[in-house]
Amino acid sequence: MQITRLSIIVPVKNVEQEISGVLRSIAAQAAGLDAEFVVVDMGSADKTVWEAVQLIKELKLRGFVIQNGDGTVAAALNTGIQKSGGDYLTFIFARRLYRDFIGGYLETALHTSADFVFGSISEEEAHAAERRLISKAIRQESGAQYLKGVLSHSIHIDISAVMLRRRFLLDRQIYFFDSCSHGYAEEFVFRCLLCAETIAQSPTVIKRDTVYELKRGKQKPVGKNIFQHTDALLRIFDLIKTTRRDDAELIQLFEHQKLPLTVMNGVDIMLKEGAGYNAVRGYLHAAGYDKLLSAGRKTDKALKRRIAVWRTIPWMYKAK
Template structure:
């Protein structure tokens, strides 16, 4: 019986022209590794499903296509996870492709038996990651990794991670499937807070310019952008319940992460044409204005944005 080492989950919608290229790109990276390819279609109205099925059949790949209906990406990812069978899972997004990370990540996963693997952004990070793995000093707690993320020391992109499938199912970690904004960051934080072993691969991440789907004009998201804030509030609840001894991380969330997320939502609404008073009224009714707390954990630029927004909103300038 052939054991599946890796499940590649690819959520797609209306990319019939790019579908075969994306699958070819991923298949080349996974060559030699027992891999299954799970394409989850989110209600395509073109020939995306047909192109995916044909490519998998013609290239004799292990895999299948699931038609998941016209729902959010988070729901598609949950469906892919439920149908997966690999030792590890990874997520591939047509709009954010990274080159040549699969083999390096898998080697790191095997060396460390990690629940969660992410990559390096540059040579310095790569060398440091290799030293940590060689010295078996990779068991930093997930709370420390989150602090490093909030302090811009570590960067983790859901488009380039490996997660042990058994770990996800044992800890019952899923995407919040009705959430369209912030679901990826929430999922990563949940994984970091539950993982016994987290490892940074020395593999340096590089975006692909050839196969990556170029973004068109994004549709307005409106007040749904504050789903991201709700996602971060759910993480804060976990911190206060299970990690209340880590006052530093809780303060970082309350004084930096949450106010930044709220202000980014404000910027989106203003860019989409909602008036200052309407935005302020919505924040007040929804209670998000109470999250605009500042302290020594808040950087100077964010403090300035919040101060101007509160005092003279008509002079507030959207952050580019």
């Protein structure tokens, strides 16, 4: 029986023209790695499914195509996790591709038996990651510390360039929130960081692959649904208060920076889509999101100004 080291999960919809470049570029990265491709279609109305099946045959890839119906990306990713058979898995998004990271990540994952692997964004970061991998003396950071780094922008983790141990996800019952269309990726990454026992940063420097990325025009308005992102982070905040109640710094970063920033970003999107100030303020009040606009020591100055203007003179507020 052939061992599957890695499952590459690719959610797709209406990409019959672009899927060839996407799959070919990822197949080149995964050559010789005992990998399988799990393409999950989200109700395409074109020939995406047919093209994907033909490409898997043409490129002689191990893998299959699942028709998941017209649903969210989160639901498609959950299906991919459930149907995959690899020791590790990674997610590939046509709109946000990275080049030449899969081999380096898998090497790091197998070397460390990590639950969660992410990459480096500079040569300096890569050298530090390399030192951590080869030295037992260098203290490994906890998931909470990595999350603080993400919240304070000293660490960059992108769902489009991570690798996860499948058994970790299944044992801890970590999935994407099926009905969530905004914030599902961030919620998933944060939950993984908080639950993982071993997290490893690969010395692989990640770089975008803009040649094959899906380039489409403006998306349809999202309206109030943008606050699904806030709901996703509130679920993470509940987890933090339950499992990290003694970590005052993490709680403050979330309560006084991440949550209010996400609410204000939602305000900006609604205003840009044409909603009136009073309508937005009324919705925030009715949904209780206005109570999240609290500032503290961990709130940066720019966000404090945005909150202050929005609260006191909303007609003067300019969406960012």
